[in-house]
Amino acid sequence: MSHVPTQPVHPDYAAPQPPKGNGLAIAGLVLGILALVVSFIPIVNVVVWPLAILGLVFGGVGLAKSKKAGKGKGASITALVTSILSIVLFFVMNAVFFKAVDEVVKETQKELDQSYDSATVGDDAKDNPVLKDFRISKCDVVTGDLGKELALHVDYTNNGDRRYSYLLEGEVLADGKKISDFMSTADNLAPKQTFTDKEAGILVSTEKLDTAKKVECKVVTAHRNDF
Structure with a gap:
């Protein structure tokens, strides 16, 4: 029986390493x-x-x-x-x-x-469209059931393109002096719809009208909105 010699393994030999990942x-x-x-x-x-x-x-x-x-x-x-x-x-x-x-x-x-406009009358808001939608049509001292009272009427015309509600705040002057404030409203007016508020002067004190020779009514601020 023949003997096949084996190859010696060198101690410095190493198997190849797999490539490292990254x-x-x-x-x-x-x-x-x-x-x-x-x-x-x-x-x-x-x-x-x-x-x-x-x-x-x-x-x-x-x-x-x-x-x-x-x-x-x-x-x-x-x-x-x-x-x-x-x-x-x-x-x-x-x-x-x-x-x-x-x-x-x-x-x-x-x-x-x-949707919301406001104007202060007498300032630079002359071109504000809200000012074109109302006017004071009557401001007279009349005799009612309880004596003298203020007949204050405000006419509204909605010149806008949608429904608007209005709120006006103003002053009542007797012989050039302020004697009271007033407020006027118009609710939910359709385009071109008109309305007259005849109750705007209802809160004005009758006592202050007794001796007045000249009564004036003027709007101070005006607001309209479509809410």
Whole structure:
């Protein structure tokens, strides 16, 4: 029986090691892509910051490690690019979003301004449309069942394009001196509808009218709204 000699094993011989992976590059890639996706959602995209920062860190370390590991370079570069791009998109998307919100607020305020008008008579509001919707048609001292009283009538005509309610605040002057305030209202008038408030002077004190030689009624502020 023949003997087959075995080859001696050299002590300095080592089996080849499997190539090392680059987990940090993969982790950075995942975080960068996730940050990029979230960056398109305003407000929620605030989470972009921790994701993108970690993506940059892992991508940078993974890129450095790829030189020794021989893999992960592409994933690391992609992680860096997507992380940086997600930060840029964070600012862009939020700028667009808040600009849109600002436009909506302005449009809403514009609608509210159209729905509510006010004017102070005698100031620079001469062209305010609310001033064209009323006039004092009567301001006389008459004798009623309880003696002298103020007959104060206010005529309204809705010249607007929708239903409006009105509130007028004014003063009653006797011989040039203010003796009382008055208030007049007209509710829910349709466009072109008219109304006469004949009770505007009901709260004026009759005692102050007894000796008055001249009585004047004037509107101080006027309001209309479609609420």
